[in-house]
Amino acid sequence: MHVLILGAAGMIGRRLTAELVAAGRVGNDPLTGLTLVDVVPPERPRGFDGAVRVEAADLSRPGAAAAALTERPGIVFHLAAVVSGEAEADMDLGYRVNLDGTRLLFEAIRTLSESEGYRPRVVFTSSLAVFGQPLPPVIGDDFIPAPASSYGVQKAMGELLLADYSRRGFLDGIGLRLPTICVRPGKPNKAASGFFSGILREPLAGLPAVLPVPDTVRHWFASPGAATGFLLHAAGLDLSDLGTRRTLTMPGISVTVAEEIEALRRAAGESAVALIRREPNPVIMRIIETWPEAFDTRAANALGFVADASFDAILARHIAESQRS
Amino acid sequence: MHVLILGAAGMIGRRLTAELVAAGRVGNDPLTGLTLVDVVPPERPRGFDGAVRVEAADLSRPGAAAAALTERPGIVFHLAAVVSGEAEADMDLGYRVNLDGTRLLFEAIRTLSESEGYRPRVVFTSSLAVFGQPLPPVIGDDFIPAPASSYGVQKAMGELLLADYSRRGFLDGIGLRLPTICVRPGKPNKAASGFFSGILREPLAGLPAVLPVPDTVRHWFASPGAATGFLLHAAGLDLSDLGTRRTLTMPGISVTVAEEIEALRRAAGESAVALIRREPNPVIMRIIETWPEAFDTRAANALGFVADASFDAILARHIAESQRS
Numbered sequence: 001m002h003v004l005i006l007g008a009a010g011m012i013g014r015r016l017t018a019e020l021v022a023a024g025r026v027g028n029d030p031l032t033g034l035t036l037v038d039v040v041p042p043e044r045p046r047g048f049d050g051a052v053r054v055e056a057a058d059l060s061r062p063g064a065a066a067a068a069l070t071e072r073p074g075i076v077f078h079l080a081a082v083v084s085g086e087a088e089a090d091m092d093l094g095y096r097v098n099l100d101g102t103r104l105l106f107e108a109i110r111t112l113s114e115s116e117g118y119r120p121r122v123v124f125t126s127s128l129a130v131f132g133q134p135l136p137p138v139i140g141d142d143f144i145p146a147p148a149s150s151y152g153v154q155k156a157m158g159e160l161l162l163a164d165y166s167r168r169g170f171l172d173g174i175g176l177r178l179p180t181i182c183v184r185p186g187k188p189n190k191a192a193s194g195f196f197s198g199i200l201r202e203p204l205a206g207l208p209a210v211l212p213v214p215d216t217v218r219h220w221f222a223s224p225g226a227a228t229g230f231l232l233h234a235a236g237l238d239l240s241d242l243g244t245r246r247t248l249t250m251p252g253i254s255v256t257v258a259e260e261i262e263a264l265r266r267a268a269g270e271s272a273v274a275l276i277r278r279e280p281n282p283v284i285m286r287i288i289e290t291w292p293e294a295f296d297t298r299a300a301n302a303l304g305f306v307a308d309a310s311f312d313a314i315l316a317r318h319i320a321e322s323q324r325s
Numbered sequence: 326m327h328v329l330i331l332g333a334a335g336m337i338g339r340r341l342t343a344e345l346v347a348a349g350r351v352g353n354d355p356l357t358g359l360t361l362v363d364v365v366p367p368e369r370p371r372g373f374d375g376a377v378r379v380e381a382a383d384l385s386r387p388g389a390a391a392a393a394l395t396e397r398p399g400i401v402f403h404l405a406a407v408v409s410g411e412a413e414a415d416m417d418l419g420y421r422v423n424l425d426g427t428r429l430l431f432e433a434i435r436t437l438s439e440s441e442g443y444r445p446r447v448v449f450t451s452s453l454a455v456f457g458q459p460l461p462p463v464i465g466d467d468f469i470p471a472p473a474s475s476y477g478v479q480k481a482m483g484e485l486l487l488a489d490y491s492r493r494g495f496l497d498g499i500g501l502r503l504p505t506i507c508v509r510p511g512k513p514n515k516a517a518s519g520f521f522s523g524i525l526r527e528p529l530a531g532l533p534a535v536l537p538v539p540d541t542v543r544h545w546f547a548s549p550g551a552a553t554g555f556l557l558h559a560a561g562l563d564l565s566d567l568g569t570r571r572t573l574t575m576p577g578i579s580v581t582v583a584e585e586i587e588a589l590r591r592a593a594g595e596s597a598v599a600l601i602r603r604e605p606n607p608v609i610m611r612i613i614e615t616w617p618e619a620f621d622t623r624a625a626n627a628l629g630f631v632a633d634a635s636f637d638a639i640l641a642r643h644i645a646e647s648q649r650s
């Protein structure tokens with residue numbers, strides 16, 4: 001099975017590539033080749049004997065999607081996107097990449113489907129940003145996507161296209177709304193959600209961290225390993241019973257900031273917790289308080305998607321992985 | 326107030342034009358001018374002293390939307406669409422007109438908004454076709470749009486764009502998901518829903534009609550007058566409390582085919598009912614049984630949208646209007 005990863009240079013794309021290569025297979029098939037595409041050239045994976053093509057390309061340019069499909073990948077992971085803040089700041093860029101890029105990809109697949117019967121599995125990453133206020137405390141699979149950002153609108157439109165192109169038989173698509181990734185590896189960033197990981201990652205590395213919101217804030221999390229696990233699980237599923245609801249909210253762990261801090265205390269003691277400085281930030285608070293707190297993900301559960309076991313398990317996994325790298 | 330109607334030659338567009346001209350006003354403002362656009366040239370309204378421009382144009386062509394906005398209409402009724410069956414049979418045409426045409430319109434408004442602060446009220450007609458199986462018996466305002474047709478997907482994408490362009494302040498939009506129109510005037514057509522009107526309209530004119538589904542089929546209806554009433558009401562509303570949920574399912578009457586026939590019996594007697602011939606059609610039945618039966622429209626109710634009083638009232642209105650025309 002040849003696999004295409006669009007957005008292969010991102011945090012999830014890099015981890016997904018490494019896990020595919022380590023497993024040597026995808027679903028029930030041996031991994032025979034990889035096409036890795038991103039706007040910056042993705043790294044060539046080490047220790048893989050199959051065919052690898054690495055390409056820097058912008059999917060919203062004419063012909064880019066067709067070129068990415070040269071090897072007729074049986075599985076397409078479509079992770080490529082302009083992130084939320086950027087899509088809000090540059091409306092044209094967000095619509096061009098997140099909407100037009102996705103539509104051009106699906107149209108390129110349709111062209112091959114009509115000419116030669118090509119019909120790949122497409123795994124599309126959507127986002128909790130499709131949901132907007134007012135929200136119930138627990139959001140079910142039937143709840144209306146009503147985004148409060150252009151990024152959320154573009155992802156919701158991608159979900160609709162994925163369902164229509166699947167219904168018409170051009171591709172066999174599944175969309176995954178990933179929980180907020182925690183603990184996100186790497187350096188602190190400017191994202192409004194950054195502190196959810198920062199208050200764990202920085203103290204664990206002996207560094208100070210800022211907490212801009214009250215301890216009572218609750219949110220929905222998955223580890224990086226759970227997120228790539230969802231993508232790999234989605235690649236091998238039988239989707240024939242999904243009907244037109246092709247995008248599923250992924251299971252996660254709903255915890256408060258206070259519970260995050262208690263997990264940190266259990267894992268690394270009082271001295272780590274003491275590195276968190278409370279610095280209330282009304283701007284971040286106003287953004288965060290519109291976000292979802294918890295989901296009832298029974299459609300995903302029924303398909304065998306499984307959340308991290310606990311927030312302690314999320315933290316333990318992060319500690320083990322930081323020590324390895 | 327200058328008013329633009331896109332899709333002015335259609336059944337709803339013609340009626341809306343006539344009602345605007347008859348009222349001489351829209352919301353709290355006098356009607357000063359009309360721009361009427363459709364792919365076929367709309368009729369010039371009689372008895373109106375204001376400025377009228379009539380144009381045949383395809384909104385999905387470059388420049389067509391900007392030309393339609395020449396008079397900077399304070400209200401834009403966007404009714405233009407390729408209908409469901411056509412959008413399903415010709416995928417490219419449906420996406421070009423229903424998605425790209427809508428997006429080009431909103432982009433043309435955005436251009437004027439950024440250059441000169443233009444910000445019209447946009448009243449967009451969406452459809453119950455945004456909803457797909459599985460459906461609850463009564464569908465609330467929070468229920469997920471998961472369309473089972475390309476037309477439904479295109480309308481749901483239009484709803485999302487309307488919300489995003491409204492949130493960003495380029496336009497002040499409201500979308501209306503209209504109930505199935507009954508009694509639809511004119512000749513029988515090939516639409517799967519045609520019989521809902523046909524079993525009333527034809528017998529009332531002394532003509533036979535075919536009923537292809539069981540009497541137990543239940544659906545959601547509004548009279549043509551209620552539908553144009555919703556559009557006119559939407560034109561004058563204060564929408565500042567709507568948030569990102571800019572599209573509302575309109576109130577209707579939920580009745581079964583049996584209840585339709587009882588209303589016909591009360592209005593026109595046994596001889597009219599005897600003109601209905603039962604001819605079960607499994608193809609039509611399979612389509613109809615995926616359709617919604619009833620809605621809880623409290624968001625629309627709270628904004629003062631009011632359904633027809635009863636199915637008898639729908640029928641009485643049709644009879645009165647047919648005698649006038």
